[in-house]
Amino acid sequence: MANNLIVVVENLTKRFDELLVLENVSIEVHRAENLIVFGKSGSGKSVLLKCIIGLMKPDYGNVFINDKNVLVLSINQLNKVRKDIGFLFQGAALYDSMTVRENLSFPLKRHFEEMTIKEIDDKVKYTLELVSLEEAIDKMPSELSGGMKKRIGLARSIITDPALMLYDEPTTGLDPITSKEISELILNLQKKLNMTSIVVTHDLICAEIIADRAIFLKDAHVAYEGNIDDLTKSNDPFLKNFFSHDIKKV
Amino acid sequence: MNLPRIRYGRRLNYSDYFYNFFATLTGLTIFNWEFFKQAFVPPFEISEVRKHMYELGVKTFGIVSVTGFIIGLVLAMQSQPVMQRFGASDFLPGMVSLSVVRELGPVITALIFAGRVSSGIGAELGSMRVTEQIDAMEVSAINPFKYLVVTRVIATTMILPILTIYVIIIAIMGSYLAIIIVEPMSFEYYRSSVVQSIEFGDFIPGVAKTFVFGYIVGLVGSYKGFSAEGGTEGVGRASTTSVVLASLLILVFDMVLVKVTLWLWPTI
Numbered sequence: 001m002a003n004n005l006i007v008v009v010e011n012l013t014k015r016f017d018e019l020l021v022l023e024n025v026s027i028e029v030h031r032a033e034n035l036i037v038f039g040k041s042g043s044g045k046s047v048l049l050k051c052i053i054g055l056m057k058p059d060y061g062n063v064f065i066n067d068k069n070v071l072v073l074s075i076n077q078l079n080k081v082r083k084d085i086g087f088l089f090q091g092a093a094l095y096d097s098m099t100v101r102e103n104l105s106f107p108l109k110r111h112f113e114e115m116t117i118k119e120i121d122d123k124v125k126y127t128l129e130l131v132s133l134e135e136a137i138d139k140m141p142s143e144l145s146g147g148m149k150k151r152i153g154l155a156r157s158i159i160t161d162p163a164l165m166l167y168d169e170p171t172t173g174l175d176p177i178t179s180k181e182i183s184e185l186i187l188n189l190q191k192k193l194n195m196t197s198i199v200v201t202h203d204l205i206c207a208e209i210i211a212d213r214a215i216f217l218k219d220a221h222v223a224y225e226g227n228i229d230d231l232t233k234s235n236d237p238f239l240k241n242f243f244s245h246d247i248k249k250v
Numbered sequence: 251m252n253l254p255r256i257r258y259g260r261r262l263n264y265s266d267y268f269y270n271f272f273a274t275l276t277g278l279t280i281f282n283w284e285f286f287k288q289a290f291v292p293p294f295e296i297s298e299v300r301k302h303m304y305e306l307g308v309k310t311f312g313i314v315s316v317t318g319f320i321i322g323l324v325l326a327m328q329s330q331p332v333m334q335r336f337g338a339s340d341f342l343p344g345m346v347s348l349s350v351v352r353e354l355g356p357v358i359t360a361l362i363f364a365g366r367v368s369s370g371i372g373a374e375l376g377s378m379r380v381t382e383q384i385d386a387m388e389v390s391a392i393n394p395f396k397y398l399v400v401t402r403v404i405a406t407t408m409i410l411p412i413l414t415i416y417v418i419i420i421a422i423m424g425s426y427l428a429i430i431i432v433e434p435m436s437f438e439y440y441r442s443s444v445v446q447s448i449e450f451g452d453f454i455p456g457v458a459k460t461f462v463f464g465y466i467v468g469l470v471g472s473y474k475g476f477s478a479e480g481g482t483e484g485v486g487r488a489s490t491t492s493v494v495l496a497s498l499l500i501l502v503f504d505m506v507l508v509k510v511t512l513w514l515w516p517t518i
Contacts, residue, residue, distance in 0.1 A: 053389050079391035093386035096377075107390045160390075 004031045005064075006164055006196045007052060012061035014047055021047050022058070023220040031163075034190060034197045036207045036228065039217035040242070045200040046090070048217070049166050052198070053087055054078050065164065083111055086162035086195075090169040092153030094141040101137050104128070104156050111160060123159060130192075131155045131185060147178040151185070158189060165190070167199040171206045183209040204232070204243060216242075251284055251395065253277045253477045258487070274495070281473045285403055288396050298401040299408075306367045306402070307409030311416070317362050318417035321354055322346065322424025330432055339433070343440050344447025346425040351448055355418040356456045357504055360463035363410055364496040368471035371402055372492030375475025376485040384476070399476060403468035410464030411457050418456075455511040462507065463500050470496040 007029040014022045021044040029035050039045045050056040052063050054070045063070045065081055073081065094103050104124040108115060115123070128134045131151040141149060150170060157165060170186060171179035183206040190197050190210075199210055207214060207228055214231050216224040216239065224231055224239060232243045254273040257266045326346050333342050375398060378384050387394040426440050471492045478488040 050385075055385055055388060075393075079393075082389055082391040085389065087386070087389040089382045089386055091381055093382040095383055095386070096381075097374075107392070110390070110392050 005029065006031050006066060007198065008062075008064040009048070009052065010062040010064075012048070012051055012058050012063065014044070014051060014056065014058045020220050022051075022217075025061070025217070025220075025222055027215060027222065029196060029198060031196055032190075032194055034187075034199065034210050034212045036211040036214040037198060037200045037217060038202060038207065038214055038231070038242075039200075040202070043217045044220060045217055046168050049087075049168050049198065049200055053082065053085060053166060083160065084163050086157030086160070086165045088150070088153050088157050088165070088167045088170055090172055092141075092149040094144075094149055094152055094156070096141045098141075099137075100128070100133075100139050100141070100144075100152055103141070103152065104159050107156065107160050127155045127159045128152075130158070130189060147174050147182065150174065150182055154182075154185065154189070158193065158195075161193065163195060165195050165197045167197060167201070169201055169203075170199065171201065171203045176205065179203060180205055180209070182206075186210055208232075251280060253280060253473075255479075256477070258480060258484075277477060278469065278473055281399075281469060281476075284395060285400060285469065288393070289400050289404065293396075295397060295401045298397065299404050302402050302405035303409050306370070306405055307413060310363060310366050310409075310413060313366060314359055314362055314413050314417050315420055317358060318355070318420035319424040321358055321417075322350060322421030322426075323428045325349060325354070325421075326425035326428035330429065340443070341447075342429060343425065343443035347422050347444045347448055348452060350418050350421040350425075351452050352456045353504075353508075355421055356414050356460045356463065357500065359414045359417045360410060360460060360467070360500045360504075361497055363406075363413065363464070364467045364470075364500060365493050367406060368467045368474075368492040368496040369489045371406075371468065371471030372474040372478075373485055373489035375399075375472060376478030376488035377475075379476060379478045380481055380484055395476075399472040402472055403465060406468030406471075407461055407464040410467065411460045414457055414460045451515075455507070455515075459504065459507045459511075462503055466499045466503060467496050470499060 005028055007027070009025060009027045012022050012025040013020075025048065027035070037045050037048060047056060051058045052065070052070070054063075054073075057071065065085070068077070068081055070078055070081060095106065098106065101121075101124055104127060105120050108120045108123060112120075125134060125137070128137055131154055133148060133151050133155070136144060136148060136152065141152070144152060154170070167186065171182050174182065183203075186197065186199070187210050189195070197210070199206070201207055211228040214226065214228050215222050216231060218224075218238065224234070224236070231239055234240065254276050256270050256273055326342065329342060329345060330339070333339050333345070375384070378398070384394045384398070387397065422444060426435075426437065429435055429440065474488040474492040474495070478484040480487070
């Protein structure tokens with residue numbers, strides 16, 4: 001595997017009973033690249049992300065992260081790989097029995113046992129500054145708005161300084177302004193921390209802000225691949241229809 | 251850990267129910283095996299166990315106090331006329347305390363505990379499952395089974411025997427109240443009657459089986475919550491089925507444990 005490749009997916013196939021969700025999907029992601037994964041709802045975008053991180057087992061295929069095939073690793077080996085990956089869930093998935101401070105310090109306490117309480121607290125405050133939510137430090141997730149939850153979820157994902165970030169619909173359910181802010185935040189963080197990102201979305205504005213490259217999942221396959229302009233300005237009737245709808249909606 | 255999926259829906263036929271029965275048994279067996287595989291491997295998450303013992307156990311003291319007191323009171327009230335008819339009123343404190351120590355105390359406490367705690371664990375973990383919090387823990391390289399399940403099961407296993415001893419004491423106090431309402435009896439006489447009629451050997455099987463009941467409550471609640479699916483409906487289902495299954499298993503295991511105890515120690 002070329003050294004600048006961080007993620008390689010080979011011939012990934014996944015079906016749920018009779019429903020074929022992904023078939024022979026292959027993608028490569030380079031270091032510090034932002035890859036957007038487009039597709040209609042139910043096209044298998046989130047399934048692809050979950051197979052990459054090892055939350056779902058594909059029926060066939062391989063997933064390499066930093067040259068390690070995550071599908072054959074033991075749980076301990078997989079956890080070592082996961083320590084270098086951040087994942088932002090669609091609903092942020094904040095632990096609702098913990099405050100924002102506890103949510104952020106939780107992975108640090110688990111994985112960086114040498115850190116002192118003060119160092120952990122400083123890191124939490126610094127990360128909250130990055131997402132401009134220092135004032136929310138002692139709030140419970142139930143006290144936060146949808147946009148704030150996404151930001152805190154993002155802060156929790158990046159607090160361990162991962163080399164790879166996976167975003168599952170980071171702007172879904174947000175108003176256009178907050179959605180744009182979150183997208184810009186993702187881009188800024190990616191530049192600042194030099195991370196690689198795979199972003200699953202059908203939000204064109206988000207994609208235009210973040211994307212270096214994009215793929216489009218359709219009928220369980222990677223139907224299109226290229227930079228964002230190639231896709232949005234394509235003469236393909238399906239893509240034209242998809243993106244014109246999106247623009248009108250926004 | 252791959253748990254067999256339970257079939258849900260409005261149009262289930264008999265084969266689906268049959269399948270669900272065995273899927274649940276298989277799921278519980280896998281969960282049980284996983285617990286023993288992980289419980290004795292560090293990290294032991296002592297602070298989490300302590301937190302759950304407080305959350306799940308100490309906060310149940312109120313409801314079990316009321317229940318225990320009423321059990322003792324009602325048992326004495328019901329038995330008093332019968333004992334009087336046979337001229338055996340003097341044996342009433344011993345009869346009530348033996349019933350409470352050997353059977354009623356452990357089983358009723360376990361059923362109340364299942365109602366409050368198993369449903370709570372099922373709902374909490376179920377909600378964490380459907381809102382992807384358990385997945386979030388897993389992708390953060392934190393073992394959710396160890397952190398969420400093992401700690402809760404240990405906490406319920408440890409706290410139920412303590413609650414049971416407490417309920418037994420409260421129930422015996424309740425029975426004293428029922429007796430003195432009808433006829434005067436000094437507390438000293440009542441206490442000595444109770445102490446004389448109960449041997450240490452009576453306590454052992456009663457309290458020992460509550461470790462098993464506590465384990466059942468924690469394991470069933472965690473299993474139902476951990477395997478929940480289908481949004482808020484799934485959370486509700488996890489909570490309800492936790493109580494039903496835990497209560498049923500408590501009664502089944504009570505029957506088995508009583509039989510085993512009598513087989514091993516016939517003189518008890």
